[in-house]
Amino acid sequence: MPRSFKISVPASSANIGPGFDVLGLALSLFLELTVTLDPSKPLTEAESTIFNENCKISYEGEGVEEVPLLASHNLITRVALYVLKVNGLTTFPIGTYVHVNNPIPLGRGLGSSGAAVVAGVILANEIGSFDFSKQRMLDYCLMIERHPDNITAAMVGGFVGSYLRDLSEAELSRVEIPLAEVLPEPAGGINTGLVPPEPPFNIGHHIKYDWCTQVKAVCIVPSFEVSTAKSREVLPTAYTKKDLVFNLQRLAVLTTALSRSPPNPELIFPAMQDRVHQPYRKVLIPGLTEILQSMTPKTHPGLLGICLSGAGPTILALATHNFDAIAEEIVSQFEKEKIKCQWKLLEPAYDGATVEKL
Numbered sequence: 001m002p003r004s005f006k007i008s009v010p011a012s013s014a015n016i017g018p019g020f021d022v023l024g025l026a027l028s029l030f031l032e033l034t035v036t037l038d039p040s041k042p043l044t045e046a047e048s049t050i051f052n053e054n055c056k057i058s059y060e061g062e063g064v065e066e067v068p069l070l071a072s073h074n075l076i077t078r079v080a081l082y083v084l085k086v087n088g089l090t091t092f093p094i095g096t097y098v099h100v101n102n103p104i105p106l107g108r109g110l111g112s113s114g115a116a117v118v119a120g121v122i123l124a125n126e127i128g129s130f131d132f133s134k135q136r137m138l139d140y141c142l143m144i145e146r147h148p149d150n151i152t153a154a155m156v157g158g159f160v161g162s163y164l165r166d167l168s169e170a171e172l173s174r175v176e177i178p179l180a181e182v183l184p185e186p187a188g189g190i191n192t193g194l195v196p197p198e199p200p201f202n203i204g205h206h207i208k209y210d211w212c213t214q215v216k217a218v219c220i221v222p223s224f225e226v227s228t229a230k231s232r233e234v235l236p237t238a239y240t241k242k243d244l245v246f247n248l249q250r251l252a253v254l255t256t257a258l259s260r261s262p263p264n265p266e267l268i269f270p271a272m273q274d275r276v277h278q279p280y281r282k283v284l285i286p287g288l289t290e291i292l293q294s295m296t297p298k299t300h301p302g303l304l305g306i307c308l309s310g311a312g313p314t315i316l317a318l319a320t321h322n323f324d325a326i327a328e329e330i331v332s333q334f335e336k337e338k339i340k341c342q343w344k345l346l347e348p349a350y351d352g353a354t355v356e357k358l
Contacts, residue, residue, distance in 0.1 A: 002038040002095075004358035005126055009119045010157065010349035011104045012111035013217065013309040013316050014149035017254055017272030018247040024111075024153030024160050026349040027217055031102050031115040033076070033123060034358070038095040053081065055092040061102035062112070075113065076100065079120025080127070083140050086198050087128055096127070107225030109310030114150030117141050118353050126355060134352070138206075139199040148204040150310065157352025161255065162206035210259035211348050215304060218317040220330045223340045226284050231311035234280045243275040250274075263320060265297035265304050272305030272318075285313045286337035291330055300326050 008030045016023035043051055051057065053071035071077040071092065081091070104112040121140045125132045132140075134155055141151045148162040254271040257264060282288045288308070295317075297303045302322030309316040317326050327343040334341050 002036060002040070004034070004036045006356045006358055007033040007035065007119055007122050007126070007353065008356070009115040009122070009154050009353045011346075012114060012150045012153035013109070013219070013314075014111065014147070014153070015274075015277065015308065015310060016316070017305060017307045018250040018274050018276070019149075019161070019254070020247070020274065020276045021147055021149055022161055022163065022251065023255070024149035024151075024162065025217065026153040026157045026160075026352055027110070027219070027346040028349045029103055029110070029344065029346055030349070031100070031104055031112075031119055033119055034099040034101075035123065035126070036095075036097040037093055037127065038097070039093065041095045041097075053077070053091045054094050055096040055098060057098050057100065059100045059102070061100070062104060063102065063106040066106075067100075067102075075116040076120040076123065079117050079140075079144060080124040082144070082196055083121055083124030083130075084128055085194065085196050086140075087124075087130055089128055090194070093127060098123070105221050105314075107227060108221050109226070109308065109312045109314040110219065110221070111150040111154055111310065113228075114141075114145055114154050117145045118151060118154045122353055122355060135202070139201060139203050142203045143197075143199045148206065152204060152206045153352070155353050156206065156208065158348055158350045159209045159211045159255075159258065160206050161209065162204055164204050165202065167200060167203070209255050211350075212259055212261045212263050214261060214320045215258060215263055215318050216320070216323065217346045217348075218319055218323050218327050218330075218343060219309060219346055220315040220317070220327055220334070220341050220343045222285075222313040222334055223342075224313060226281075226311055226313050228311050231277075231281055231284060234283060235277060236280065239276065246273075246275050258318075263304055268304045268318070269297050269306075272307050274307065277311075278308050281308065281312055286339060287333045288312070288315075290336075291315060291333045294333070295326070295329060300329060302326065 010026040011029040013025045055071035057069045059067050068074050104110050106112045121137045145151050152160050152162040250271045257267045302319045304318040306317045315330050323345050331341045
């Protein structure tokens with residue numbers, strides 16, 4: 001009997017000022033998967049030359065020319081295959097059709113890979129009828145994506161703080177990142193993907209903060225990518241006590257300040273300053289220094305705070321009004337560097353990832 005369902009996973013912004021690798025905010029821009037399982041419609045012979053693992057993928061949206069459609073190569077379905085294999089299913093059921101609609105820009109600091117990982121885990125959970133809780137699905141996600149800020153925001157929604165717990169030696173005995181085991185050619189040999197390691201329980205812990213509904217997210221998205229690997233390479237291996245205290249003080253204030261109504265720009269704006277990652281990433285993002293230094297709530301009424309979204313290059317401006325003027329100023333700063341941008345006005349996605357039966 002055929003069945004269909006739709007998975008929606010929000011974009012996310014991580015780091016949020018001083019909250020490097022801690023804070024995440026789910027945003028109202030959604031990766032959507034429309035899935036049909038129909039065992040009466042296996043892949044045709046012609047389709048089998050294009051697709052594999054019993055799964056036909058179609059794709060529209062950001063990165064349409066570069067996203068692979070082989071289930072063993074596509075990030076969403078590779079993640080799903082890992083979860084299926086852990087739970088005793090070697091491949092997708094015959095007649096699996098997945099249509100992906102992705103409006104989240106790739107490699108821009110809006111959690112596109114995190115959304116894909118969350119979507120893949122949920123896809124496997126629905127296909128296998130595993131009935132995992134969101135907390136258990138987070139364990140699977142965090143085996144693949146070790147930074148919980150984007151992942152947690154995308155899964156549970158809203159404004160969240162998160163951390164990874166230290167794993168015991170027994171838990172670490174076979175906790176290599178399992179995504180490597182479902183690649184077309186696993187690093188450990190051809191059979192290493194047959195029985196991937198099951199995630200330990202409760203790898204990540206999180207809390208959802210309140211959020212003042214007057215606060216919106218103005219996201220300015222430049223037309224170039226910054227890889228997460230490159231953005232981490234520019235960071236120092238050690239920090240001064242002064243810089244760490246600077247961030248911790250502001251982090252303690254910011255999480256509560258963003259919950260208060262009316263929001264106080266004189267409190268929030270300085271609390272969104274950072275000395276841990278933004279000063280070092282300016283070399284990768286032309287115009288970043290000028291943007292962070294030139295815009296304040298006094299020069300742009302309605303502005304509450306401004307920071308890099310994730311590793312960038314997207315700029316996240318939190319504001320209550322005057323959204324067009326705030327966005328246009330940041331766009332104009334990038335134009336001076338001959339960089340084109342688009343911008344989006346988004347709100348928190350409070351529910352996180354959802355599944356709808358069709």
